[in-house]
Amino acid sequence: MLCKLLNYTPLTLASNAIRQSHDNQNLSDSMGDLIGDKDRALIDRVGNKMKHSSTLEFLNYVWEIEMSTKTLLAFTRHRIGISMTIRSTRYTTQKNKGKHQVQDTDKTKDYLKRIMDIVNEAIEDGLNNDEISLLLPQGYIYKGQIQFNARSLQHFFKLRTKSDAHFQIRELAFNLFDSLPDSHKYLFEDIINNNIKGK
Amino acid sequence: MLCKLLNYTPLTLASNAIRQSHDNQNLSDSMGDLIGDKDRALIDRVGNKMKHSSTLEFLNYVWEIEMSTKTLLAFTRHRIGISMTIRSTRYTTQKNKGKHQVQDTDKTKDYLKRIMDIVNEAIEDGLNNDEISLLLPQGYIYKGQIQFNARSLQHFFKLRTKSDAHFQIRELAFNLFDSLPDSHKYLFEDIINNNIKGK
Amino acid sequence: MLCKLLNYTPLTLASNAIRQSHDNQNLSDSMGDLIGDKDRALIDRVGNKMKHSSTLEFLNYVWEIEMSTKTLLAFTRHRIGISMTIRSTRYTTQKNKGKHQVQDTDKTKDYLKRIMDIVNEAIEDGLNNDEISLLLPQGYIYKGQIQFNARSLQHFFKLRTKSDAHFQIRELAFNLFDSLPDSHKYLFEDIINNNIKGK
Amino acid sequence: MLCKLLNYTPLTLASNAIRQSHDNQNLSDSMGDLIGDKDRALIDRVGNKMKHSSTLEFLNYVWEIEMSTKTLLAFTRHRIGISMTIRSTRYTTQKNKGKHQVQDTDKTKDYLKRIMDIVNEAIEDGLNNDEISLLLPQGYIYKGQIQFNARSLQHFFKLRTKSDAHFQIRELAFNLFDSLPDSHKYLFEDIINNNIKGK
Numbered sequence: 045m046l047c048k049l050l051n052y053t054p055l056t057l058a059s060n061a062i063r064q065s066h067d068n069q070n071l072s073d074s075m076g077d078l079i080g081d082k083d084r085a086l087i088d089r090v091g092n093k094m095k096h097s098s099t100l101e102f103l104n105y106v107w108e109i110e111m112s113t114k115t116l117l118a119f120t121r122h123r124i125g126i127s128m129t130i131r132s133t134r135y136t137t138q139k140n141k142g143k144h145q146v147q148d149t150d151k152t153k154d155y156l157k158r159i160m161d162i163v164n165e166a167i168e169d170g171l172n173n174d175e176i177s178l179l180l181p182q183g184y185i186y187k188g189q190i191q192f193n194a195r196s197l198q199h200f201f202k203l204r205t206k207s208d209a210h211f212q213i214r215e216l217a218f219n220l221f222d223s224l225p226d227s228h229k230y231l232f233e234d235i236i237n238n239n240i241k242g243k
Numbered sequence: 244m245l246c247k248l249l250n251y252t253p254l255t256l257a258s259n260a261i262r263q264s265h266d267n268q269n270l271s272d273s274m275g276d277l278i279g280d281k282d283r284a285l286i287d288r289v290g291n292k293m294k295h296s297s298t299l300e301f302l303n304y305v306w307e308i309e310m311s312t313k314t315l316l317a318f319t320r321h322r323i324g325i326s327m328t329i330r331s332t333r334y335t336t337q338k339n340k341g342k343h344q345v346q347d348t349d350k351t352k353d354y355l356k357r358i359m360d361i362v363n364e365a366i367e368d369g370l371n372n373d374e375i376s377l378l379l380p381q382g383y384i385y386k387g388q389i390q391f392n393a394r395s396l397q398h399f400f401k402l403r404t405k406s407d408a409h410f411q412i413r414e415l416a417f418n419l420f421d422s423l424p425d426s427h428k429y430l431f432e433d434i435i436n437n438n439i440k441g442k
Numbered sequence: 443m444l445c446k447l448l449n450y451t452p453l454t455l456a457s458n459a460i461r462q463s464h465d466n467q468n469l470s471d472s473m474g475d476l477i478g479d480k481d482r483a484l485i486d487r488v489g490n491k492m493k494h495s496s497t498l499e500f501l502n503y504v505w506e507i508e509m510s511t512k513t514l515l516a517f518t519r520h521r522i523g524i525s526m527t528i529r530s531t532r533y534t535t536q537k538n539k540g541k542h543q544v545q546d547t548d549k550t551k552d553y554l555k556r557i558m559d560i561v562n563e564a565i566e567d568g569l570n571n572d573e574i575s576l577l578l579p580q581g582y583i584y585k586g587q588i589q590f591n592a593r594s595l596q597h598f599f600k601l602r603t604k605s606d607a608h609f610q611i612r613e614l615a616f617n618l619f620d621s622l623p624d625s626h627k628y629l630f631e632d633i634i635n636n637n638i639k640g641k
Numbered sequence: 642m643l644c645k646l647l648n649y650t651p652l653t654l655a656s657n658a659i660r661q662s663h664d665n666q667n668l669s670d671s672m673g674d675l676i677g678d679k680d681r682a683l684i685d686r687v688g689n690k691m692k693h694s695s696t697l698e699f700l701n702y703v704w705e706i707e708m709s710t711k712t713l714l715a716f717t718r719h720r721i722g723i724s725m726t727i728r729s730t731r732y733t734t735q736k737n738k739g740k741h742q743v744q745d746t747d748k749t750k751d752y753l754k755r756i757m758d759i760v761n762e763a764i765e766d767g768l769n770n771d772e773i774s775l776l777l778p779q780g781y782i783y784k785g786q787i788q789f790n791a792r793s794l795q796h797f798f799k800l801r802t803k804s805d806a807h808f809q810i811r812e813l814a815f816n817l818f819d820s821l822p823d824s825h826k827y828l829f830e831d832i833i834n835n836n837i838k839g840k
Binding site: 517524526545572573609 | 744768776
Binding site: 112113114116117119120123124126128130134146147148149151152155156158159162163165166171174175177178179180181182183210211212 | 311312313315316318319322323325327329333345346347348350351354355357358361362364365370373374376377378379380381382409410411
């Protein structure tokens with residue numbers, strides 16, 4: 045499943061915000077966009093440990109992703125600090141005839157194949173996009189672009205890397221984490237490790 | 244499809260907010276929760292015509308509703324001034340065996356029946372809830388509780404009563420409007436009439 | 443300082459949302475708006491202990507309040523689940539000549555009196571509202587109407603009843619809590635008690 | 642007054658989102674971060690004219706700014722798509738003794754000078770930061786870091802470049818616009834020109 049980081053903000057935007065707030069820019073050890081060790085630790089200390097997490101909102105991440113309808117539905121529950129644009133089945137279903145894909149599992153593969161055969165039959169029968177969309181299963185894959193800031197991403201990881209999360213959104217969460225710049229991962233590692241260890 | 248208004252805020256909460264802002268509570272002609280004619284007109288004039296729509300945020304509406312998965316998906320695009328709790332298929336799919344319903348159309352009825360037969364077969368075969376959910380079509384009906392404030396509801400009506408909106412979310416929008424208290428409808432009528440007349 | 447609860451949602455709106463989600467409305471022991479003991483415990487268990495706090499968004503509280511400019515400024519940091527309408531000094535400063543008030547302390551009383559004398563002098567000298575507002579001290583009292591939902595109110599209490607919060611916003615937080623219906627206080631008590639005990 | 646753009650997102654993040662949605666990436670004429678003419682026009686057409694303004698949320702702008710307390714107060718009314726970190730007077734008032742500044746006007750200059758003399762006297766008298774802050778006038782200048790996305794920035798410009806907006810927030814709005822990258826200004830020009838011409 046596609047999960048490609050397209051853009052992200054340099055860490056210095058967060059450390060600069062914190063130093064603004066405390067009026068100690070003179071202590072910064074960053075050079076331009078290159079974060080210094082002190083500033084790096086500062087972000088973690090203030091944004092995470094001291095709970096001034098609003099400073100993490102200056103760090104934005106944008107991905108090109110694929111996800112199942114099941115996963116997309118879960119985003120009705122993530123409304124803050126997130127932006128997304130999803131391929132509309134209202135305009136592309138007939139057009140992409142024969143290219144529709146699903147995210148399945150060993151146990152659901154055959155059922156999903158039979159369902160997609162019915163979907164493709166309806167496409168052949170000339171139903172319009174708005175009608176066909178009613179037939180698409182929740183395993184159906186959407187493509188799109190998504191943006192989190194570091195604060196909303198922490199919240200997403202906290203809920204969605206838990207062992208009791210649905211396995212598809214959990215997979216998305218881990219893919220998002222893996223595709224982050226290595227230098228940013230320290231902001232999220234504790235959250236994920238706590239969840240893996242069963243909190 | 245179920246669309247039952249459970250609770251709403253008296254209009255006086257909006258008129259009182261406006262009179263606070265302008266410091267002219269002495270001009271209010273409301274009695275307790277009973278809105279007066281002047282206050283009623285004031286809400287429309289300030290909230291709608293003068294664009295101080297933040298005063299409309301004090302009016303909240305809560306419904307018990309049913310909607311298709313297709314409609315629920317659209318709520319990933321409505322994130323402000325909305326709260327919702329939706330029945331989780333993760334906990335209820337096996338439990339509600341034989342009671343699953345879809346919102347169909349003349350042209351999709353047969354296809355959807357065949358798809359739901361496959362879903363029910365998978366339920367019989369003992370697939371777990373997280374797997375079965377991948378098979379559910381976008382016509383599948385969810386039940387839940389939803390809240391809008393008058394400002395976000397205006398926005399929802401503006402986008403979703405348009406003639407080019409998907410027919411199912413359009414139906415939901417009209418049902419929400421119809422179930423509003425008559426005395427509140429004047430806040431939304433112009434928006435809907437403009438859309439019906441093709442803007 | 444004025445802090446008067448104008449309106450609130452019955453607890454049953456939250457318990458009904460939770461029972462919708464779990465599909466066990468048959469277990470509800472509420473009668474109309476009158477919350478039952480089981481439903482009451484359910485809200486606390488699911489909304490607080492199990493962290494499904496989105497169900498608390500159905501509970502809205504509206505107050506008429508007074509607060510200092512200092513306190514109002516802090517609301518630039520509370521943006522989710524809050525609505526407010528504040529008396530505009532842009533329209534009311536000249537009009538309310540002689541009625542402007544400040545929230546002071548023993549140590550600031552004299553300084554604030556001298557500053558307000560200067561403000562009143564400028565009003566007498568005919569400066570317009572937009573200019574006069576630049577002179578108003580942060581002790582100056584605004585009047586307005588504010589709305590929280592139970593989720594955002596929990597967050598507000600968590601941050602603003604701490605012993606290291608500014609004493610004026612702390613006072614507001616305690617006043618908001620005290621003016622809640624007794625039957626709703628259990629949703630917030632633990633948060634406040636933890637802060638009083640120094641967490 | 643300081644208004645320095647620190648960071649912004651390439652326009653291609655918006656055009657890529659739109660092309661994702663319409664599934665026509667093959668029509669893109671951008672090269673890496675370098676926006677092409679077609680993509681540039683697409684953002685305007687879809688984001689502005691066709692009202693799919695959610696695609697503008699992928700464009701973020703971060704500034705280091707100074708603004709008066711009066712202006713900062715107005716941000717209690719801008720809650721969506723905005724992040725800010727402001728220097729805290731709770732920690733810096735005593736520390737910055739003698740360096741406090743105000744944004745004044747010809748008519749308020751003398752009054753503000755007299756008020757700041759009282760503030761400085763209170764600082765000398767040893768009042769603590771939380772007390773001194775109650776004395777600070779709304780002309781007092783705060784420093785901080787602020788982020789808008791293109792959608793929320795359009796909304797801000799629409800309200801705050803109007804001729805009847807307070808002159809200080811209007812000045813901020815024009816400064817924000819002037820400091821945008823030239824290639825991004827076309828997203829905001831119509832809004833501002835409409836306001837200048839009196840709508």
